[in-house]
Amino acid sequence: MTRVGRQTPTQSVILPYSETKGNEAIKLYAMTGNELMEWQQLMLCDIMAVNADGLWTHSKFGYSVPRRNGKTEVVTSRELWGLFNGEHILHTAQLTDTAHIAWERLLNRIENLGIHPVSVLKAFGKEHIELDTGGVIEFRTRTTTGGLGSGYDLVVIDEAQEYTIGQQTALNYVVSAQKNPQTIMLGTPPTTESAGTVFKNLRKKVLSGDSDHTGWSEWSVPKMSNVHDKDLWYETSPSLGTLLTERAIMDEINGDDMDFNIQRLGLWLEYNLQSAISQAEWDELKVDKLPQLTGQLTVGIKYGKGTGNIAVSIAVKTTDGKVFVESLACKPFRFGQSWLIHFLEKADVDEVIVDGANGVETLKKDMKDDGLHAPIYPKVAEIITANVEFEKAVTGKMICHKGQPSLAQSVTNSEHRAIGSNGGFGYKSLNDQIDVSLMESMILAFYFVLRGKIRRSKLLAINCQPKDWL
Numbered sequence: 001m002t003r004v005g006r007q008t009p010t011q012s013v014i015l016p017y018s019e020t021k022g023n024e025a026i027k028l029y030a031m032t033g034n035e036l037m038e039w040q041q042l043m044l045c046d047i048m049a050v051n052a053d054g055l056w057t058h059s060k061f062g063y064s065v066p067r068r069n070g071k072t073e074v075v076t077s078r079e080l081w082g083l084f085n086g087e088h089i090l091h092t093a094q095l096t097d098t099a100h101i102a103w104e105r106l107l108n109r110i111e112n113l114g115i116h117p118v119s120v121l122k123a124f125g126k127e128h129i130e131l132d133t134g135g136v137i138e139f140r141t142r143t144t145t146g147g148l149g150s151g152y153d154l155v156v157i158d159e160a161q162e163y164t165i166g167q168q169t170a171l172n173y174v175v176s177a178q179k180n181p182q183t184i185m186l187g188t189p190p191t192t193e194s195a196g197t198v199f200k201n202l203r204k205k206v207l208s209g210d211s212d213h214t215g216w217s218e219w220s221v222p223k224m225s226n227v228h229d230k231d232l233w234y235e236t237s238p239s240l241g242t243l244l245t246e247r248a249i250m251d252e253i254n255g256d257d258m259d260f261n262i263q264r265l266g267l268w269l270e271y272n273l274q275s276a277i278s279q280a281e282w283d284e285l286k287v288d289k290l291p292q293l294t295g296q297l298t299v300g301i302k303y304g305k306g307t308g309n310i311a312v313s314i315a316v317k318t319t320d321g322k323v324f325v326e327s328l329a330c331k332p333f334r335f336g337q338s339w340l341i342h343f344l345e346k347a348d349v350d351e352v353i354v355d356g357a358n359g360v361e362t363l364k365k366d367m368k369d370d371g372l373h374a375p376i377y378p379k380v381a382e383i384i385t386a387n388v389e390f391e392k393a394v395t396g397k398m399i400c401h402k403g404q405p406s407l408a409q410s411v412t413n414s415e416h417r418a419i420g421s422n423g424g425f426g427y428k429s430l431n432d433q434i435d436v437s438l439m440e441s442m443i444l445a446f447y448f449v450l451r452g453k454i455r456r457s458k459l460l461a462i463n464c465q466p467k468d469w470l
Contacts, residue, residue, distance in 0.1 A: 009217040024081060025048060026041050036073065040070065043074050056180060056182045058214060059181060060184075060202070062160065062203060063216065064189060065219050066237055067263050075158070083136075088151065089155075090137075090140065091139045092156065092157055094159040110131075117130055118132050125141055127139035151178060158187070163199055164197065165197060189269070202216070218268075219235070223423065224261055258423070279412045291319070292318060293317065294317050295316055295350070297314045298349075298350055298445045299344065301375070303359050304437035305437075307437060308333050309333065312330075313325060314327075322398050323450060324401065325400075327406060344367065353376045384426070387427070390446055407439070410437075413431050
């Protein structure tokens with residue numbers, strides 16, 4: 001007997017119902033010569049559930065299924081039924097090609113029924129189908145203005161992981177005037193390249209019970225998992241054994257375990273890969289006067305990947321229990337490191353934390369030659385923890401700074417990137433002209449102050465201004 005993937009979601013929120021139009025859609029779809037798989041039929045029945053007033057039980061429905069499982073066929077069936085029942089439908093996608101393929105698929109199903117549409121428009125980005133039932137569907141690439149002024153009974157948000165707040169604003173009210181509207185979002189969990197936040201926010205609200213008239217289904221793993229575990233392949237790919245084969249999935253394993261977990265195993269990361277620290281958040285931590293400091297300096301040094309720069313920052317505890325941070329420099333490595341050694345000799349430094357490859361051995365030798373104690377080289381797990389603790393400190397206002405423009409620019413122009421193999425994150429710059437290394441060096445210094453790593457027993461209250469440290 002051929003093994004097939006799990007046919008029911010690993011996690012879902014479905015409101016109670018006793019009646020559904022899903023069976024009508026399933027029968028109509030079967031007349032096209034195609035048959036929906038069990039999981040697709042079950043989901044269609046959930047999506048098309050109706051209440052005692054004949055209204056959709058779920059006026060909003062979101063579902064996440066790993067790639068190449070046939071998730072779009074579900075909305076194709078829903079759209080086909082809608083056209084035959086006189087609905088006005090808008091199908092949106094992030095990419096023009098995706099919208100066009102969806103148009104081709106639906107048109108093919110209609111033609112297989114022997115139906116000749118009243119009107120068909122093939123133009124890329126403006127595809128259109130109209131039947132003599134009064135049913136009309138338009139296919140559009142999403143923008144921040146598309147859909148304004150139009151009214152639809154059904155709005156489909158394909159590639160929902162890319163659906164942004166700006167695009168949602170443009171489409172949010174296009175169903176408001178309809179008597180029985182429905183919005184369906186479908187996609188996969190966001191990756192490191194995904195720009196959208198709406199899909200993730202919808203999922204969070206539904207699973208936490210903070211939504212009305214909304215359904216959700218997903219096939220996913222709850223945490224970073226072994227990419228070679230075939231049982232998980234079957235748990236998260238409902239079409240494995242039918243549309244998909246084990247060999248095809250095996251070929252997808254390319255060393256990027258994070259990407260495989262997201263796109264094949266349906267992993268939803270707990271943090272937002274696109275969330276940068278805003279200017280407003282950073283400004284809230286600014287102090288007008290240098291606070292009273294206590295203890296020795298911790299120095300964070302980051303050798304920028306691909307930039308050739310050395311970024312240096314300091315952190316030190318304050319008497320009110322916070323951590324004060326400041327960046328000292330971000331200079332090209334080709335200028336040498338004598339200035340850095342000079343600073344380490346002059347300042348009252350407790351620990352030096354170094355991350356990066358270029359120049360590390362040279363720095364280690366120079367520090368040893370000058371009688372300075374060896375720096376700390378944090379492991380990936382420590383850097384991941386440092387980033388998490390830094391963001392907690394920003395939220396909890398346990399960090400402070402003097403508003404240094406260069407550091408503010410680095411912090412407020414950064415976004416998350418996945419690192420490690422257990423769902424951790426680091427940072428990358430949103431602007432190629434801004435070096436994120438400055439922020440990374442500051443986080444290294446901050447975290448090791450937070451940890452209270454004191455190698456020497458001497459504690460010194462420092463009252464000098466940051467400019468005096470170089």
